[in-house]
Amino acid sequence: MTSIEYTSPEEFASGYRTLQSTFASNRTKSIKWRKWQLKQLWWLLEQNLDKIVDALHTELNRHAFETLTMEVRGIKGDIVDMLEHIDEWSQGEKPDAGFLFGTLGKAWLRKEPLGVTLIIAAWNFPLYTLLSPMVAAIAAGNCIFLKPSELAPATQALLVDLVPKYLDQSAIRLVTGGPAEVGRMLEFKFNHIFYTGGGKVGRIIATAAAKHLTPVVLELGGQAPVIVTKTADIELAAKRIAHAKLTNSGQVCLNGNHIFADPAVHDRLLERLQFWFDKFLETGNEQFATIINERHFDRIAGLLKSSAGVVVYGGDLDRDRKYIKPTIVRDVTTDDSLMSEELFAPIAPVIVADVDRAIRIIRSMPPPLGLYIFSKEQAEIDHILDNTTSGGVTINDLMVHAGVPHAPFGGVGESGYGSYHGKYGFDAFSHTRTVVAPPTWLEAVMSFRYAPFDVKKAKF
Numbered sequence: 001m002t003s004i005e006y007t008s009p010e011e012f013a014s015g016y017r018t019l020q021s022t023f024a025s026n027r028t029k030s031i032k033w034r035k036w037q038l039k040q041l042w043w044l045l046e047q048n049l050d051k052i053v054d055a056l057h058t059e060l061n062r063h064a065f066e067t068l069t070m071e072v073r074g075i076k077g078d079i080v081d082m083l084e085h086i087d088e089w090s091q092g093e094k095p096d097a098g099f100l101f102g103t104l105g106k107a108w109l110r111k112e113p114l115g116v117t118l119i120i121a122a123w124n125f126p127l128y129t130l131l132s133p134m135v136a137a138i139a140a141g142n143c144i145f146l147k148p149s150e151l152a153p154a155t156q157a158l159l160v161d162l163v164p165k166y167l168d169q170s171a172i173r174l175v176t177g178g179p180a181e182v183g184r185m186l187e188f189k190f191n192h193i194f195y196t197g198g199g200k201v202g203r204i205i206a207t208a209a210a211k212h213l214t215p216v217v218l219e220l221g222g223q224a225p226v227i228v229t230k231t232a233d234i235e236l237a238a239k240r241i242a243h244a245k246l247t248n249s250g251q252v253c254l255n256g257n258h259i260f261a262d263p264a265v266h267d268r269l270l271e272r273l274q275f276w277f278d279k280f281l282e283t284g285n286e287q288f289a290t291i292i293n294e295r296h297f298d299r300i301a302g303l304l305k306s307s308a309g310v311v312v313y314g315g316d317l318d319r320d321r322k323y324i325k326p327t328i329v330r331d332v333t334t335d336d337s338l339m340s341e342e343l344f345a346p347i348a349p350v351i352v353a354d355v356d357r358a359i360r361i362i363r364s365m366p367p368p369l370g371l372y373i374f375s376k377e378q379a380e381i382d383h384i385l386d387n388t389t390s391g392g393v394t395i396n397d398l399m400v401h402a403g404v405p406h407a408p409f410g411g412v413g414e415s416g417y418g419s420y421h422g423k424y425g426f427d428a429f430s431h432t433r434t435v436v437a438p439p440t441w442l443e444a445v446m447s448f449r450y451a452p453f454d455v456k457k458a459k460f
């Protein structure tokens with residue numbers, strides 16, 4: 001049973017009042033409360049692993065391995081990290097405040113929760129994109145509205161059941177809805193909004209937030225390029241690109257979208273890509289995810305049909321199963337349909353380009369969330385880094401920069417703003433409040449600022 005009733009405007013308004021008054025009571029500021037809720041979330045995951053795996057299988061035909069490694073393990077890692085650091089991070093820190101404020105007086109940077117935050121998640125990792133930001137929001141002491149994606153209805157229904165059972169309802173509320181319901185929710189003033197999804201909706205969220213001057217983190221996507229240079233280890237590149245394109249059936253925000261192959265290695269790359277797709281499919285065909293819904297299936301099928309490139313592998317589409325076989329398209333040009341938007345599919349368009357041409361094309365497109373370089377030469381890698389921008393970069397692999405402990409994860413330009421993971425997540429949901437107590441006993445020295453003014457005293 002996956003269909004649920006969306007949160008009504010009255011329910012939302014009542015939840016809003018509850019969360020406002022809980023925050024005002026300082027309940028969520030207590031470190032004990034934060035740790036308790038983080039541990040409760042751990043148990044929510046631990047005691048419901050089978051249900052979570054089943055929900056994601058219903059959603060995407062996804063194998064348990066991918067759900068456990070790419071959703072559950074990540075959230076649990078975040079919980080452990082926050083539990084380990086919450087005492088230290090919530091204490092704030094002493095700035096390098098100079099002799100007057102730092103040595104003679106006392107200056108302090110307090111870390112304070114922002115208030116009531118709204119977390120809106122995407123469907124492709126419906127658990128991680130909802131609960132990982134929540135870990136940071138709890139650790140920082142906020143009240144939280146959780147809005148899962150309605151396009152992942154099995155996960156949404158599971159969370160509707162589990163969240164009230166495990167988490168403190170006076171401070172954490174799960175709310176549901178599609179565009180119309182979210183639109184109404186956005187009329188309320190939040191103290192912070194954390195959104196994961198596409199850029200089109202990201203603009204709607206940021207516009208609505210701006211009316212209340214609400215700060216926003218936007219975790220968006222984009223067309224992440226893969227550059228395979230003439231010095232690359234082609235076997236490794238082919239294997240890892242094929243693996244990424246099969247991960248969640250290519251429906252990963254960080255996935256390599258299109259591939260720039262140097263003319264010197266192009267043919268061999270295509271041949272090895274086919275080899276690795278064959279190999280992975282031969283041993284694990286039933287294990288790979290399918291496309292989320294018919295609408296996305298039709299979108300991808302349309303892009304493929306309109307492409308002027310040459311399909312050299314795959315191209316098989318089965319709408320009943322929402323299955324798209326991994327597909328390699330060669331001779332793709334920059335004005336091709338496959339280059340017109342983020343593919344979010346197991347399709348690998350290949351463009352013949354040496355490093356400088358690849359850089360020119362990348363610079364002509366919006367900054368992506370990830371950029372992937374397969375090269376054995378540091379000078380070549382540095383040249384690409386110096387002449388491009390992206391949320392993050394992985395060298396000789398794809399996507400793994402998102403898993404670097406204590407490193408920020410986020411986009412730049414059209415791939416989003418703000419970041420999270422570890423301390424960056426804690427800070428995203430915190431206000432750093434400067435507090436200073438200048439020395440009272442130094443009045444004789446500090447009185448230089450009072451009238452009558454003496455310009456000689458301004459020159460120090």
Ligand code: NAD
Nearest residue numbers: 121122123148149179182183197198201219220221222253
């Ligand atoms: P989406 O933009 O369609 O929807 C995301 C959320 O926005 C959902 O919860 C949905 O209910 C809400 N929403 C949809 N339409 C709305 C509207 N008109 N007004 C208000 N809210 C609305 O995104 P998606 O299709 O769910 O996700 C795919 C996109 O997300 C891709 O671009 C992908 O790259 C990106 N993504 C980014 C990350 C990241 O961490 N940066 C992670 C996963 C996905």
